[in-house]
Amino acid sequence: MADERKKKPANPHAGHRERMRKEFQKRGFDITGMPDHRALEMLLAYAIPRRDVNELAHALIDQFGSLKGVFHATPEQLMAVEGMGPAATGLIRLVVELSGRYLEEMYSFEGQVVTSGQMENLLKPLFFGARDEMAWLICMDGKNKVIAQKKLGEGIADSVQITARKALEAALSCNATRAVLAHNHVSGVALPSGADVATTRRLKALLAEAGVALVDHFIFANDEAVSMAESGLLDD
Numbered sequence: 001m002a003d004e005r006k007k008k009p010a011n012p013h014a015g016h017r018e019r020m021r022k023e024f025q026k027r028g029f030d031i032t033g034m035p036d037h038r039a040l041e042m043l044l045a046y047a048i049p050r051r052d053v054n055e056l057a058h059a060l061i062d063q064f065g066s067l068k069g070v071f072h073a074t075p076e077q078l079m080a081v082e083g084m085g086p087a088a089t090g091l092i093r094l095v096v097e098l099s100g101r102y103l104e105e106m107y108s109f110e111g112q113v114v115t116s117g118q119m120e121n122l123l124k125p126l127f128f129g130a131r132d133e134m135a136w137l138i139c140m141d142g143k144n145k146v147i148a149q150k151k152l153g154e155g156i157a158d159s160v161q162i163t164a165r166k167a168l169e170a171a172l173s174c175n176a177t178r179a180v181l182a183h184n185h186v187s188g189v190a191l192p193s194g195a196d197v198a199t200t201r202r203l204k205a206l207l208a209e210a211g212v213a214l215v216d217h218f219i220f221a222n223d224e225a226v227s228m229a230e231s232g233l234l235d236d
Contacts, residue, residue, distance in 0.1 A: 036067040043095065047088040056083040071096045111145045113138075119180055120218060120225050122146070127184045127220045135162045135183040139176035148174045162199055164206050171212045179207060182218040190221035197233050204234060 041057035048056075063081055064070045070078075071092065078089045105111070113119050119138070126136050126149070135152040150170035152162060162183060171179050181200065192200075196219065204214040216229040228234050 047091040138180040140178040184220040190224040
């Protein structure tokens with residue numbers, strides 16, 4: 001006998017979360033892109049992985065008027081909305097707290113390096129006691145705040161290679177807009193060599209094409225340091 005059972009209709013929501021994630025990866029939360037309730041829905045999906053949270057996202061926006069209203073709500077107010085539990089409430093509060101800390105750091109002057117002396121003091125510990133040559137890239141934002149310190153390489157005496165590709169990848173990996181290069185001479189002489197100058201100028205041009213300004217290159221030897229920018233060696 002033929003199976004006359006009706007097939008279950010396809011789930012129209014199948015793959016919905018994956019589509020949202022792909023949309024976010026492609027467009028982000030731009031003004032003309034993902035609306036507030038969908039952005040909130042994607043966040044809630046991490047706290048409530050096995051349930052459709054579309055209606056819950058709509059309910060939160062309706063209850064508090066906006067995404068900002070949801071983030072300003074107290075844990076007690078959030079928990080009063082049907083469908084909200086400790087995990088989802090905790091995740092929303094975590095996003096708010098982390099965002100506040102991020103903005104506090106972004107708009108503070110801490111971590112801002114504005115003088116050659118400050119940069120030298122920042123770099124000096126990286127080469128303390130070094131027996132081999134090393135190269136580092138200091139990645140900064142447009143306000144000269146340090147984002148990351150990236151080690152580009154280390155080798156035996158006088159053999160470290162500062163490759164343009166490594167420096168470019170390091171700068172782009174942390175979205176830097178400004179950068180400072182540094183390496184040491186184990187010979188004990190901090191003066192830049194002709195090869196140092198040529199390599200730095202090529203790297204400066206390459207980074208500039210990617211929107212990253214190479215503002216200095218420090219050479220360290222023992223307790224001495226030479227700034228190529230202050231020495232006028234970065235200019236073509």
